[in-house]
Amino acid sequence: MASRFLLIVTALAFMAVFLLLPLISVFAEALSAGLGAYASAIVDPNVQSAIWLTLIIAAITVPANLIFGVCASWCIARFKFWGRDLLITLIDLPFSISPVVAGLLEVLLFGLNGLLGSWLSDHNIQIIFALPGMVLATIFVTFPFVAREVIPLAQEQGNDEEEAAVTLGASGFQIFWRVSLPKLRWGLFYGVLLCNARAMGEFGAVSVVSGKVFGETDTLSLAVESLYGSYEIQAAFAVASLLAMLALVTLVLKAVLEWLNRDELNAVKRKRTA
Secondary structure (H helix, E strand, C coil): CHHHHHHHHHHHHHHHHHHHHHHHHHHHHHCCCCHHHHHHHHCCHHHHHHHHHHHHHHHHHHHHHHHHHHHHHHHHHHCCCCCHHHHHHHHCHHHHCCHHHHHHHHHHHHCCCCCCHHHHHHCCCCCCCCHHHHHHHHHHHHHHHHHHHHHHHHHHHCCHHHHHHHHCCCCHHHHHHHHHHHHCHHHHHHHHHHHHHHHHHCCHHHHHHHCCCCCCCCCHHHHHHHHHHCCCHHHHHHHHHHHHHHHHHHHHHHHHHHHHCHHHHHHHHHHHHC
């Protein structure tokens, strides 16, 4: 009893010190000059540009990773092929590489003096220090999130229902759309939420390839650094509070999805323990 109480208190204290207090300090500093100053910082044209750029990058990144995650999970869970283990390993690659290193690799590939730099320059195509490079960097660091949520679920579900659909004459598209995809929907929702949160908050890789021009190639996370470096402390915390609210919304949505999916989660747990 005492050990359980001690563990609970330790966990709560850890969360309070390392999660709650920093979160409260962000909002306290953001509102330290009043709601008027907070609103002025948010509606600043440069901050608005950062917000829109962040939304655009996320709007491209999330669907791209969603398509990749579905395709990868389908292939890995349903088929045995040469290179399957390599594909699984490559999916985890962004977890083992620093985002800054990923950005530097992109510069070495697409930069002016990079491997493809001369060809891109001759054809007037700019990737580094522009939106395409920021999107590519964000896709690289976020593409495991959807796949890693869906692959275990697809493997756990098995293919009995798909085989039954084949015997009933269903086409491949019908099997995928009406049988396989509904079984993966909760994993897809989780993966999309995590991918979107990481895409909007990504800093390391994007900072290398963006050029960090405030008002032009700054995302929300880069805007925080730019404002803080310019000694606009309250404005920096105001922008940081937007990212904090995004994290809170993600946690709430994840909790809601888990509550809605509680019956299926319990069924999966019973199946694993059977």
